[in-house]
Amino acid sequence: MDEVADVAGVAVPTACGAPTACGEICEKCRVRLITICAALADDEIGELELLAERRSLPARRALFHQGDAVNGLYTITSGSVRLQNDLSDGRRQIVGFALPGDFLGLALESRYGFSAETLTPVTACRFDRAGFLAMLRRKPHLLARLHAATSHELAIAQAHMVVLGRRRAEERVAAFLIGWRDRLALIQGRSATVPLPMGRQDIADHLGLTIETVSRVFARWAREKIVLGVPDGVRVLDEARLAQLIAD
Amino acid sequence: MDEVADVAGVAVPTACGAPTACGEICEKCRVRLITICAALADDEIGELELLAERRSLPARRALFHQGDAVNGLYTITSGSVRLQNDLSDGRRQIVGFALPGDFLGLALESRYGFSAETLTPVTACRFDRAGFLAMLRRKPHLLARLHAATSHELAIAQAHMVVLGRRRAEERVAAFLIGWRDRLALIQGRSATVPLPMGRQDIADHLGLTIETVSRVFARWAREKIVLGVPDGVRVLDEARLAQLIAD
DNA sequence: CGGGTTATTGATGGTGTTCAAGGGGTGTGG
DNA sequence: CCACACCCCTTGAACACCATCAATAACCCG
Numbered sequence: 201m202d203e204v205a206d207v208a209g210v211a212v213p214t215a216c217g218a219p220t221a222c223g224e225i226c227e228k229c230r231v232r233l234i235t236i237c238a239a240l241a242d243d244e245i246g247e248l249e250l251l252a253e254r255r256s257l258p259a260r261r262a263l264f265h266q267g268d269a270v271n272g273l274y275t276i277t278s279g280s281v282r283l284q285n286d287l288s289d290g291r292r293q294i295v296g297f298a299l300p301g302d303f304l305g306l307a308l309e310s311r312y313g314f315s316a317e318t319l320t321p322v323t324a325c326r327f328d329r330a331g332f333l334a335m336l337r338r339k340p341h342l343l344a345r346l347h348a349a350t351s352h353e354l355a356i357a358q359a360h361m362v363v364l365g366r367r368r369a370e371e372r373v374a375a376f377l378i379g380w381r382d383r384l385a386l387i388q389g390r391s392a393t394v395p396l397p398m399g400r401q402d403i404a405d406h407l408g409l410t411i412e413t414v415s416r417v418f419a420r421w422a423r424e425k426i427v428l429g430v431p432d433g434v435r436v437l438d439e440a441r442l443a444q445l446i447a448d
Numbered sequence: 449m450d451e452v453a454d455v456a457g458v459a460v461p462t463a464c465g466a467p468t469a470c471g472e473i474c475e476k477c478r479v480r481l482i483t484i485c486a487a488l489a490d491d492e493i494g495e496l497e498l499l500a501e502r503r504s505l506p507a508r509r510a511l512f513h514q515g516d517a518v519n520g521l522y523t524i525t526s527g528s529v530r531l532q533n534d535l536s537d538g539r540r541q542i543v544g545f546a547l548p549g550d551f552l553g554l555a556l557e558s559r560y561g562f563s564a565e566t567l568t569p570v571t572a573c574r575f576d577r578a579g580f581l582a583m584l585r586r587k588p589h590l591l592a593r594l595h596a597a598t599s600h601e602l603a604i605a606q607a608h609m610v611v612l613g614r615r616r617a618e619e620r621v622a623a624f625l626i627g628w629r630d631r632l633a634l635i636q637g638r639s640a641t642v643p644l645p646m647g648r649q650d651i652a653d654h655l656g657l658t659i660e661t662v663s664r665v666f667a668r669w670a671r672e673k674i675v676l677g678v679p680d681g682v683r684v685l686d687e688a689r690l691a692q693l694i695a696d
Numbered sequence: 697c698g699g700g701t702t703a704t705t706g707a708t709g710g711t712g713t714t715c716a717a718g719g720g721g722t723g724t725g726g
Numbered sequence: 727c728c729a730c731a732c733c734c735c736t737t738g739a740a741c742a743c744c745a746t747c748a749a750t751a752a753c754c755c756g
Contacts, residue, residue: 307599351555365656408613
């Protein structure tokens with residue numbers, strides 16, 4: 201399937217500073233300091249900008265599909281995305297969720313290893329793959345940064361293997377909730393109220409559970425006053441009991 | 449715990465070409481062309497060799513422990529190693545197995561994310577971390593190669609998430625057996641007889657199952673003539689039925 | 697308000713775990 | 727060379743956790 205072919209995403213040109221929204225240019229980019237781009241000095245960022253194209257997508261759209269040839273690499277600048285791997289019989293594994301600052305295409309491989317679908321409206325910065333690769337060859341510090349990000353992803357993946365392989369249902373949900381909360385804390389500050397833009401089915405498919413099991417865990421926690429359900433999220437009431445579930 | 453502190457591993461000096469075994473120097477190294485070192489030309493390899501120290505360990509020894517400060521990076525030159533993550537209550541997840549040519553320490557992080565224990569007698573090439581990092585800064589093509597290897601590991605980790613999250617017991621064992629067989633094929637040629645240096649418990653801990661379940665799957669396959677048990681391994685009799693179990 | 701999607705809750709059941717016992721191989725020491 | 731211990735693996739029986747099935751409830755958006 202073609203990359204972003206069926207998507208009504210608006211490609212915002214970058215050359216001019218057309219101020220359709222904030223952060224249209226790298227200098228004003230909200231995620232610049234937490235993403236790959238942080239490796240580049242002010243005088244180098246312009247070079248990257250030439251390869252960049254801003255995109256904005258509504259919720260529930262594919263950025264790319266597993267198995268497609270990789271033409272674009274993406275930095276998410278707002279919104280959230282689910283990264284998933286589908287089996288032919290309908291079973292699905294969500295290998296991760298991407299948030300602002302996350303880079304999709306870390307691996308620099310020729311085909312995407314998973315599909316990416318927006319959970320919310322998303323803005324992203326798309327880089328031409330060939331141009332980005334050429335730039336990597338010229339800027340070893342960018343490559344170093346990319347490698348650090350990839351390493352971090354690998355560590356997260358290995359930690360998630362422990363969750364999938366050896367944790368029980370309640371522990372899995374706790375690990376997910378705490379991990380998600382902590383990631384959000386890095387980009388928008390810590391808060392007891394944790395937005396959950398993904399649905400119960402997405403959480404289930406991330407944790408190797410069913411939607412019913414996830415729902416029951418949240419329901420039990422609500423009864424036990426560990427969390428309080430709020431629209432599109434939860435409020436953590438008893439941090440300690442939650443943390444205890446994944447004590448290691 | 450200290451890195452390889454309690455280990456009776458023999459460190460073979462590398463400066464002289466003392467021929468205690470084959471492959472003592474990079475030029476004769478059996479895995480040179482399939483490992484990180486393949487990024488380096490003949491005239492660069494000597495530089496890396498100055499950072500290297502050959503080690504040889506018996507079976508059942510730790511190369512390093514999860515959480516230890518990373519001082520050494522390892523290339524496995526013979527034997528196999530299990531990489532594991534332990535929970536305090538005894539549950540264990542094996543995040544992977546390392547074979548000749550595999551590099552441990554890809555992430556360049558300051559602490560090991562898992563413990564490494566030899567399954568068989570192992571020979572490995574240990575690189576001083578600081579020296580290796582310095583060399584990476586001088587040789588971007590080495591960094592590129594390291595990144596490629598890390599990306600590959602990430603892809604494997606994400607594929608394993610699907611196995612752990614969404615596959616049933618029999619499919620998990622099939623995915624493991626085929627994956628292991630294919631990895632061995634890359635380094636020692638394809639064969640229907642697949643050595644399994646790890647125990648049933650190790651396989652179980654890799655697949656998120658119990659030893660009993662793994663044993664039952666192999667027993668069923670033996671009854672159905674899909675595999676034949678051989679000492680320390682299996683012989684694949686019905687390739688097609690096995691592949692069918694993980695058809696996607 | 698109505699249609700569709702998503703989430704919750706309950707009842708039942710299955711896959712894999714747990715518990716328990718026995719088999720098979722290997723190495724050691726008498 | 728055999729006896730024995732030890733470890734790992736296998737096999738069986740009962741159980742538990744989570745999945746499945748089913749019905750209802752909440753929600754969203756038209």
